[in-house]
Amino acid sequence: MSTPAAPNAARETPVTRSVSHDERTAPPVIEVSTLTKRYADVTAVDDVSFSVEQGTILGVLGPNGAGKTTMLKAMLGLLVPSDGTVRVCGIDVHAHPARAYRRLGATLEGARNVYWRLTVRENLAFFAGLAGEDVRDPAVRARHDALLDQLGLLDRADDVVNELSRGMKQKVALACALARDVDVAFLDEPTLGLDVESSVDLRRELRRLADDRGLTVVLTSHDMSVVEDLCDRVLVVNHGRLVADDDVTSLVELFRTSAVRVVVDGPLSAATERTIRTDYTVESWETNGDRTRVLVALDDANDVPELAARFVADGGRLVSVNTVEPDLTEAFLQLTGGEDR
Numbered sequence: 001m002s003t004p005a006a007p008n009a010a011r012e013t014p015v016t017r018s019v020s021h022d023e024r025t026a027p028p029v030i031e032v033s034t035l036t037k038r039y040a041d042v043t044a045v046d047d048v049s050f051s052v053e054q055g056t057i058l059g060v061l062g063p064n065g066a067g068k069t070t071m072l073k074a075m076l077g078l079l080v081p082s083d084g085t086v087r088v089c090g091i092d093v094h095a096h097p098a099r100a101y102r103r104l105g106a107t108l109e110g111a112r113n114v115y116w117r118l119t120v121r122e123n124l125a126f127f128a129g130l131a132g133e134d135v136r137d138p139a140v141r142a143r144h145d146a147l148l149d150q151l152g153l154l155d156r157a158d159d160v161v162n163e164l165s166r167g168m169k170q171k172v173a174l175a176c177a178l179a180r181d182v183d184v185a186f187l188d189e190p191t192l193g194l195d196v197e198s199s200v201d202l203r204r205e206l207r208r209l210a211d212d213r214g215l216t217v218v219l220t221s222h223d224m225s226v227v228e229d230l231c232d233r234v235l236v237v238n239h240g241r242l243v244a245d246d247d248v249t250s251l252v253e254l255f256r257t258s259a260v261r262v263v264v265d266g267p268l269s270a271a272t273e274r275t276i277r278t279d280y281t282v283e284s285w286e287t288n289g290d291r292t293r294v295l296v297a298l299d300d301a302n303d304v305p306e307l308a309a310r311f312v313a314d315g316g317r318l319v320s321v322n323t324v325e326p327d328l329t330e331a332f333l334q335l336t337g338g339e340d341r
C-alpha cells in the first residue's frame with residue numbers, strides 16, 4: 001500500500017509505504033538510519049532512512065551516479081559513513097563489522113569476485129572458510145550441496161569456474177555470497193550480462209531463497225523487468241536521496257496516466273499534425289515511410305473516437321488504436337525527472 005502523493009511532490013518528499021501489522025511486530029532485518037556519505041563536494045548518499053523485513057526482496061533503483069553502490073557499500077560496512085547508522089540483524093555494521101559480516105553476503109562485482117581457477121565447490125569452501133566455517137563439517141558440506149543443487153550447479157561442482165558459461169559464473173558468485181548461512185544478501189546488478197534464460201533462472205532462484213529460507217535480498221539493477229518481476233519493494237534513489245519507497249504496483253499506480261498509441265498508414269498533412277499537436281498532449285510522433293505512430297496522453301476514453309477521426313481526416317487508414325499501460329520505467333522516469341547522467 002502506498003501513501004498517495006502527487007507526482008511532483010514525490011521529488012521532494014519520498015513516496016513511502018504504510019506499515020502492516022506484521023511489520024510492526026517483527027523486528028526488521030535491516031535498519032538504515034539517516035545514512036549519509038560525503039566525498040569532498042559530492043554527497044553520494046544523503047540522509048537515507050528505511051528498514052527491511054525478513055524475506056523481502058528489495059530493489060534499489062536510480063540513474064547512473066545516484067548513489068546506489070555507495071549506499072550498498074555503506075550498508076555492508078565497507079565504507080565509513082559521514083553520518084548515520086546501519087544495523088543488520090540488530091548489529092551495527094560499523095561498530096561490529098566482524099559480527100555483522102557473519103550475517104550477510106554480497107556480490108559487488110558479480111563473477112569477478114570469484115576465483116576462476118578454483119572449482120565451484122572450492123570457491124564455496126574458500127568463502128565459507130573466510131568467515132571461520134569449517135568446510136569439513138558435514139553440515140556445512142550438506143548446505144553447500146543443497147545450495148548448488150538449488151542453483152542448478154551441483155553437476156558442475158567440481159569444474160573449474162573458468163570453464164563455465166557467463167550465466168553459471170554469475171550463479172557461482174551468488175552461491176559464494178550465500179556459502180555461509182547468511183540472513184541478508186546484497187547483490188549489485190546480479191543479472192548484468194546474462195541472457196534472458198539465465199536471468200529468468202537466477203530470478204527464480206532468488207525468489208525461492210527468499211520464500212523457502214527467509215533470505216532477505218537487497219539488489220540494484222538497471223533492468224526494470226528484473227525489478228518489476230522480482231522485487232517486493234523498491235527504493236528509488238536520486239542525487240543520493242530516497243525519492244520513493246513502495247511496492248511496484250503502487251509506484252506504477254501513482255504515476256498512472258492514460259495514453260493511446262495510434263498507428264495510421266497513408267497521407268497525414270503538416271496542417272493536420274499541427275492541429276493534433278495543438279489540441280492534444282503528444283508524447284511522441286514517428287513517421288516511417290507511409291506509416292505514422294503517435295503516442296497521445298488521454299485521460300478520457302470517450303475522446304478516443306474523435307482523436308482517431310483526426311488521424312484519418314486526410315484520407316489515411318487507421319491501422320490500430322491501443323491504450324498504453326504505464327509501467328515501472330515510466331514511474332522511475334517521473335521520479336528521477338527522466339535524467340540520464
Ligand SMILES: Nc1ncnc2c1ncn2[C@@H]1O[C@H](COP(=O)(O)OP(=O)(O)OP(=O)(O)O)[C@@H](O)[C@H]1O
Nearest residue numbers: 039042043044062063064065066067068069070071
Ligand atoms: N570514491 C569516491 N570518491 C569521490 N566520489 C565518489 C566516489 N565513489 C562515488 N563517488 C560519487 O558519488 C556519486 C554516487 O556514486 P555511486 O557509484 O554510488 O552511484 P551509482 O548509483 O551506483 O551509479 P551507477 O548506476 O553508475 O553504478 C557519484 O557522483 C560518484 O561520482
